[in-house]
Amino acid sequence: MKLTGSIKLVCQLLDLPILDKDERWCGIVDDVELEGEPGKTTRVAALLVGPGAYSGRMPKFAYRIVRAMAGNRIVRVPPAEIADIGSAVRLKCTAQKVGLHRTEDRVRAWIPRWGAL
């Protein structure tokens, strides 16, 4: 499935995991950004990934806790970078290209690189 056709946003897109072109898990579709105007077709402008995208999806008090713990960063993934939508959203590009691996890379710096088989 691709974003050029019609799609059921809630059951076919929202909360799906995202895999980059190297098959690395790089986020969840936390929300979608739509574009359009009255009388015209509504289109998905971007997939929104990150704790900042929870704001419209949970009670305010819960979002305040999330924001305090995880920040309010949002990454926008443009539809042009989506290769396929099935049981996961597969990207044409690497996670780095769309900014989806920043936190992972930051945490990686803390992990010692020895001892593991």
Add this chain to the structure above:
Amino acid sequence: MNPLELTLGIMTAVGGFVDISELVFAAQAGSIFGYALIWAFAFSTIGIMAFGEMAGRVAAVANQPVFNLMRHRLGLKLGLVTLFASLLSTLVTCAAEIGGLGLILHYLTGAPYLLMSVVSTAVVMASMWVLPFKWIERVYGLLGLLMLVFAAALVAIHPPWDKVLGGFVPQVPSSLSTKQLLQFGYFGVAILSAVMFPYEAYFYSSGGMEEKWGPKDLLTNRVTTTVGFVLGSLLAIAILASSAQLFGPALVGPEEPGTTALEAAIPFGRAGLLIALLGMLMAVAGAAVETCMANAYAISQFFGWEWGRHKKPWDAPRFTIAWIAFMLLALAIVLTGADVMTLVEYAVLFSIIVLPLTYLPLMLLAGDKGYMGQYANKWLAKGLGWTYFVIVCLAAAAAIPLYLLTSGGQA
């Protein structure tokens, strides 16, 4: 299908089936109610077979671990509630396993229990750091086969086999008072929860993805979840039946794992006791690894982080931090001085409440032809799935009242 892989898979499932909760509840159930609760183990095993098979099949076909499904099917809000409840119940289970490890090492060495809890946690964490997934699973699963000494011990004490077999028929003993009936119900619910712990589905489905299962592995999945789980369950039943034969008539209440080990000591002496304790140590260590990793899988999959121990720890950094943090948190719970048996009780109590939320999305996705195609649930999986879902919901509703009415299983 590689026969060696299949055999190893079955042996791993057998060795990894029993954990501290099953050790405790099987021995106590046998001592208090004789053979009358064997059917609860058999019945619960069919449930975990059905849902385990679905979890493995979904991992192999849809390439989806359980927590991705949960987030997608339940949505963010209910998904977060389920995640939090699952993390809490599995964390308590992990703490119970670590406490169990400390106790067993205390029996083996005589060193202080809390010190042994710290030592065992350090060793388990080191093994998780060093070994890749397949080796972690195999080492603990295969060494857990030392638990077979309990099956040998049951044969050696010549139990009344007609009564043992009669225990497989669902029954409620007629001579019980109201208080004992409530206690019987509590043990039934606890056994259902201990056998069907939600972490088992998270770990099993994630394990399938760690090993890169595809549709070609569906037979391995089916055989592992049927033969492996049945043989593993027979070990738990052997513990229950030995307890019914040895402890019940002597009015011994096997509330601690050390008493359970005596089941092997009575027919086989010191060697039997040693093998039983080592088997329990490995089985419980395996369960500690599974619970800790299940939590790391859950949180990583829910938020879409890199995960898996087939990768080097630094290639899945947030997953690595997660399992280290959960293991240390579980140890911290043990170090507060919390009683291991109380932790076991809380673990089964929390888990039974989480079970419906765990298994419903799994069942819905396993039956979704859009994702699963020709491998979607057929009549048997559908029938078993819905039957056990209803039973698990009823058990979840009854768990807290039964716990309160029986003061945690006391008559």
